[in-house]
């Protein structure tokens with residue numbers, strides 16, 4: 123595992139996980155281990171201050187570290203099916219799953235102390251951060267769904283398309299529209315994810331990954347966020363398997379069933395939590 127945390131001259135901005143070498147098992151049966159890296163551009167430390175991370179930076183790190191775990195725990199025969207080489211709508215499960223830890227008190231208590239006084243992050247502040255994440259979340263959800271519907275409407279066309287795109291667009295996302303569309307606007311022409319961003323017919327995967335990560339994390343919430351047995355099962359059934367089997371088969375082996383949207387709705391505060 124290689125960590126490249128801070129910006130320097132000539133380094134690309136942003137954050138990502140990368141593999142210098144994937145995992146595979148060679149002809150002699152030797153398990154060739156992966157070389158995985160998390161690249162970030164975190165605020166640099168200065169002479170007076172250590173590198174104090176923003177919540178966003180912590181979340182980004184957890185996200186990329188989730189991808190890294192997928193790479194590092196890989197244990198499959200072929201490199202092309204190893205680690206993060208999974209179906210498009212499954213690749214963000216390990217990364218988004220890890221983001222859940224960012225507002226978990228038991229996790230924050232392991233490292234989030236004031237750099238001068240050593241005081242832990244107050245519970246009340248953590249609760250407020252968790253709550254603020256749900257600001258406008260239902261509207262954001264419907265917006266994501268509407269984009270997914272529009273993307274799918276284009277990619278399920280079977281004949282050459284010559285109609286007016288404005289009414290086409292309106293009809294495509296009608297079911298998920300919360301507010302009336304502004305006149306003379308058209309999302310399609312500026313929606314690069316659909317036409318050129320590589321997401322063709324896969325835009326829904328953003329929301330789908332949230333369904334998966336919330337559902338998976340709900341098992342940890344129930345058993346304890348550091349529960350070894352649950353973590354081992356997540357590793358054995360999902361993280362180590364790469365793309366060797368259908369994602370739903372892997373997921374069901376971990377979860378004992380298909381995911382539902384309940385955990386996501388509960389996390390978002392849209393649905394009341396069940397007592398269990």
Ligand SMILES: [Zn+2]
Nearest residue numbers: 185189214217
């Ligand atoms: Zn990601």
